[in-house]
Amino acid sequence: MKNLLSLGLACGLLLSSKSIGADTGLMADSKKVSAVEYLYADVSDANTVLATIDSGLLSSYQGKGRAAWQQLYREKHAKLKKELQSLPTSGLSGGDARAIVAMRKQMQAFTAGGTLFSPAAKCQNAARKDIAYAELKSALVACFVEIGNSLSFEGGKINRVSALDLLHETSDPGHRKAVFLAFVPLWQAINGNNEPDSPYRRMIAGAAAAAAKNGSAIDAAAHDVGIDPPEVERWLVQILDAWRESSGDVMVEPWDYRFQTGEADRLLGTYIPRESLQPINQRYYHDLGADLEQMGTLYDLAPRPDKAALAYTEFVTHGRVLNGAWTPTVARVSAPYERGGLFVLNELVHENGHVVNITAIRNRPAFVDWPSDLFAEAFADVPAWSTYEPAWQRRYLGHEAPEQLSLRALYSAVMLDVAWSLFELRMFRTPTTDPNALWTEITSRYFHILPHPEFSWWAVRVQLVDLPGYMVNYGFGAILTAEMREHISEALGAFDTGDSRWYGWLSEHLLRYGSERDTRTLMQDLLGRPVSPQALLQQIHRLKPAAPQAAGDHSTARPAT
Numbered sequence: 001m002k003n004l005l006s007l008g009l010a011c012g013l014l015l016s017s018k019s020i021g022a023d024t025g026l027m028a029d030s031k032k033v034s035a036v037e038y039l040y041a042d043v044s045d046a047n048t049v050l051a052t053i054d055s056g057l058l059s060s061y062q063g064k065g066r067a068a069w070q071q072l073y074r075e076k077h078a079k080l081k082k083e084l085q086s087l088p089t090s091g092l093s094g095g096d097a098r099a100i101v102a103m104r105k106q107m108q109a110f111t112a113g114g115t116l117f118s119p120a121a122k123c124q125n126a127a128r129k130d131i132a133y134a135e136l137k138s139a140l141v142a143c144f145v146e147i148g149n150s151l152s153f154e155g156g157k158i159n160r161v162s163a164l165d166l167l168h169e170t171s172d173p174g175h176r177k178a179v180f181l182a183f184v185p186l187w188q189a190i191n192g193n194n195e196p197d198s199p200y201r202r203m204i205a206g207a208a209a210a211a212a213k214n215g216s217a218i219d220a221a222a223h224d225v226g227i228d229p230p231e232v233e234r235w236l237v238q239i240l241d242a243w244r245e246s247s248g249d250v251m252v253e254p255w256d257y258r259f260q261t262g263e264a265d266r267l268l269g270t271y272i273p274r275e276s277l278q279p280i281n282q283r284y285y286h287d288l289g290a291d292l293e294q295m296g297t298l299y300d301l302a303p304r305p306d307k308a309a310l311a312y313t314e315f316v317t318h319g320r321v322l323n324g325a326w327t328p329t330v331a332r333v334s335a336p337y338e339r340g341g342l343f344v345l346n347e348l349v350h351e352n353g354h355v356v357n358i359t360a361i362r363n364r365p366a367f368v369d370w371p372s373d374l375f376a377e378a379f380a381d382v383p384a385w386s387t388y389e390p391a392w393q394r395r396y397l398g399h400e401a402p403e404q405l406s407l408r409a410l411y412s413a414v415m416l417d418v419a420w421s422l423f424e425l426r427m428f429r430t431p432t433t434d435p436n437a438l439w440t441e442i443t444s445r446y447f448h449i450l451p452h453p454e455f456s457w458w459a460v461r462v463q464l465v466d467l468p469g470y471m472v473n474y475g476f477g478a479i480l481t482a483e484m485r486e487h488i489s490e491a492l493g494a495f496d497t498g499d500s501r502w503y504g505w506l507s508e509h510l511l512r513y514g515s516e517r518d519t520r521t522l523m524q525d526l527l528g529r530p531v532s533p534q535a536l537l538q539q540i541h542r543l544k545p546a547a548p549q550a551a552g553d554h555s556t557a558r559p560a561t
């Protein structure tokens with residue numbers, strides 16, 4: 001990790017001196033706004049550098065320790081607030097006016113450090129009924145760190161990501177059930193005994209109340225695509241119906257679902273040891289025209305007990321024009337990987353999809369920020385879904401799983417995201433709903449999973465408590481992923497085995513705008529029409545109607561028909 005880090009930094013500095021020639025639109029129209037915007041960029045950098053230091057990856061950055069960055073943040077943040085207020089309210093160009101609105105909005109999300117997805121709160125506070133919504137959420141996230149990072153299994157400890165991975169790989173049904181049951185302490189911390197005032201039920205009531213005032217992530221996703229919120233539910237159900245029809249009618253236990261659909265993961269797992277994850281990932285992006293090492297990306301992929309319980313990507317510094325040249329964005333990827341495997345590799349490629357998204361932004365400082373959550377999550381899967389295509393596997397692993405098994409492995413995971421999206425949509429609509437009953441209804445109807453309402457087995461994703469409503473960005477986002485993959489393949493040709501034009505083409509057509517363009521405009525301009533679920537439905541229809549059976553060691557398995 002250290003070697004990677006210093007190498008990345010060195011290359012990043014080299015790249016920063018590269019001249020970009022005469023770019024337009026990268027600077028403000030008014031000198032006054034430009035000065036404020038560069039101050040904003042410094043505050044924004046200090047904000048994300050502090051988060052990098054607080055993540056435990058580094059103790060200093062660019063020669064400055066935490067205290068120096070904090071002081072810089074405080075001073076410049078105060079100055080920025082004052083200067084933003086003193087800017088003229090009329091006589092500005094349209095671009096400058098929009099930049100000011102964007103800076104004000106993005107500043108509200110600044111945290112001045114702190115550990116992302118790993119708050120200082122204590123899990124035990126989740127049981128307290130006197131705490132406010134925000135504190136309750138933090139306590140529930142802490143449960144994912146405290147309990148999810150050290151699940152007891154067979155006399156040892158494993159983390160949540162490894163346990164989910166083991167559900168794909170463990171051939172003995174009894175062992176599989178034991179892995180599944182290792183989650184019970186986490187489920188109880190999140191949803192108690194599923195009583196009406198369980199921690200999760202109190203939290204989702206708070207989330208629904210906040211959404212009634214400010215809108216939910218689901219409303220935002222509907223807006224991003226240009227449809228009414230009720231239409232989101234219809235699209236999700238349409239997709240799940242297609243999955244139900246393509247996945248046979250054999251009922252399976254919840255601890256067997258991932259194993260039954262995960263044969264491709266098992267066939268290829270031995271070719272993806274943990275230490276191969278990064279080289280494979282880097283080689284694929286290199287073939288797509290994106291050199292992650294040269295971009296100076298920081299990687300923090302090893303597990304630590306107090307580390308965030310999920311993989312995420314964030315800015316370290318924000319790209320901008322300095323002395324006539326583009327200084328690139330530096331990104332950071334954090335993940336708690338104990339093991340290798342295709343499931344983990346797919347996630348790493350997804351995270352690096354976020355990296356290339358933000359490093360491709362070429363815009364004035366106010367817009368060097370994430371696009372919408374829906375767009376960001378959907379785009380990250382554009383390269384990631386290739387890992388389940390046999391052509392990709394042949395090139396990057398030297399081995400391939402049969403297409404049907406690969407597609408089933410990929411879409412069985414995507415469909416769980418769709419199911420969580422529907423689950424959250426319905427919990428938001430009626431927060432008094434019994435979540436275990438709702439999850440049982442969704443998974444038995446669309447996934448043929450035997451009912452186990454005694455387990456809160458939906459509670460394996462930290463987003464459900466950290467960012468309630470966020471799962472729609474994955475589940476509904478899959479519709480945009482399929483649309484983008486189809487359109488890029490039509491415009492450039494297949495890219496599963498690389499295409500050196502890919503990164504440049506996407507930068508130009510989709511990514512360079514950063515937070516400036518809304519998702520609806522981006523997608524409309526790319527596709528030449530509004531988004532529809534057809535491309536994803538076509539992907540599901542690539543699956544033959546009957547489920548191919550895994551290793552044949554499961555009692556409910558029967559031959560495919």
Ligand SMILES: [Zn+2]
Pocket residue numbers: 350351354376377380
């Ligand atoms: Zn993501």
